[in-house]
Amino acid sequence: MAKQDISIRTEDGTARAGLFRPSHPTTAGVILYMDAFGPRPALDAMAERLADEGYAVLVPDLFYRFGDYGPFDARTAFSEEPTRTALRSMIDGTSQDMTCRDTATFLDALTQAGATGRIGAVGYCMGGSRAIRAAAAYPDRIAAAASFHGGRLASDAPDSPHRHVSSIKGRVYVGSAGVDGSFPPEQSALLAEALRRAETDHSVYDERGAERHWKRLLTFFEETLR
Template identity: 85%
Template sequence: MAKQDISIRTEDGTAKAGLFRPSHQAAVGIILYMDAFGPRPALDTMAERLAGEGYVVLVPDLFYRFGDYGPLDARTAFSEEPSRSALRSMIDGTSQDMTRRDSAAFLDALTQAGISGRIGTVGYCMGGGRAIHAAAAYPDRIAAAASFHGGRLASDAPDSPHRHVSTIKGRVYVGSAGVDGSFPPEQSALLAEALRRAEIDHIIENYVGMAHGWAVSDHNVYDERGAERHWKRLLTFFEESLR
């Protein structure tokens, strides 16, 4: 696998991104929407694993509007200052609508990389809702959207993902942490109802015993067995949906 550092021109500036290519020619692309701690080696490793399965993978920096930042340590960024305040500012200052608009440029970047057909999205933590939003905003390009330990997927906010799923044409997979305050059972029920009413092929799966962040290796709550289960589900989902 080879990683290429690229710059993507968006409506609001220039986003840095990593583009990961498999060792052989590929025709299917994936956008990996980061968690709250930004692009870093842990996400590179995940993108490399997807590339090893034959996908071209784009990992964009969703916090590019804030200029240079970090590096952020997933183990301590929310528990220590000043990183906690800086991180909260970037999360709150990067709306779902911003990422939705940015995703048009991300799709163009994949097209320039030779991926012109339908693609998949996957997001972790704050990226989970963005992966679903992208599928709703660009239904003719995105055939599969996956979220793992995504938060606020069915909240009271006007931009809550569950309010926008009706335009999705592809499949949706949601893997939730066993007990997660950012995606409690009542939100799971609301999301399931919205997806069923929209007649979208979907799965919402509860990973019992897993904590928010379990699938990403540099989180304190990383769980190897749970992460491998997530990989099995994700790769099967993309294989069935995109190939």
């Protein structure tokens, strides 16, 4: 497995990204959508683990429109100033539609890396909603979308992921935190109902263990992408 730092030209600028290639050629790829703290060693470690399983993995910087920032400490970034204000500004300033447009170029980057087959999308926290929206925006390419601890998956917002699931052709997996104010039980129920009505192959699960998360994610991708 080898990591390559690349630049991806989008409609709005240039996004940096980490591209992780497996030791053997593969046509299966994964886009790993970051959480609010941005690309960092913790996400690299996740990408490396997926690459070790035989996937080409792309970890793009969704906050590239803000130039240089961070790195942020996930333990304190939301509890201390000025990082709290900076993070909130970037989260609010990076819309779902922006990430959907960017995803076209992310998919192109994976294609150029040889991942011409089925693509998976996985996201954590804010990235979880991005993964589901990506599957809806590019249904002929993204065959599996997984969200872990994703927030606002079925909110009142016009761009809420649950409003777009009827476009998804692939499979969806949602792992929620035990207690999460950004994805309360009523949102979980609303998302599940939207997926059911759309006849989308899906599973919504109350996720509590990190290693259990990996087992389910790897099985989910193995069943769907290969």
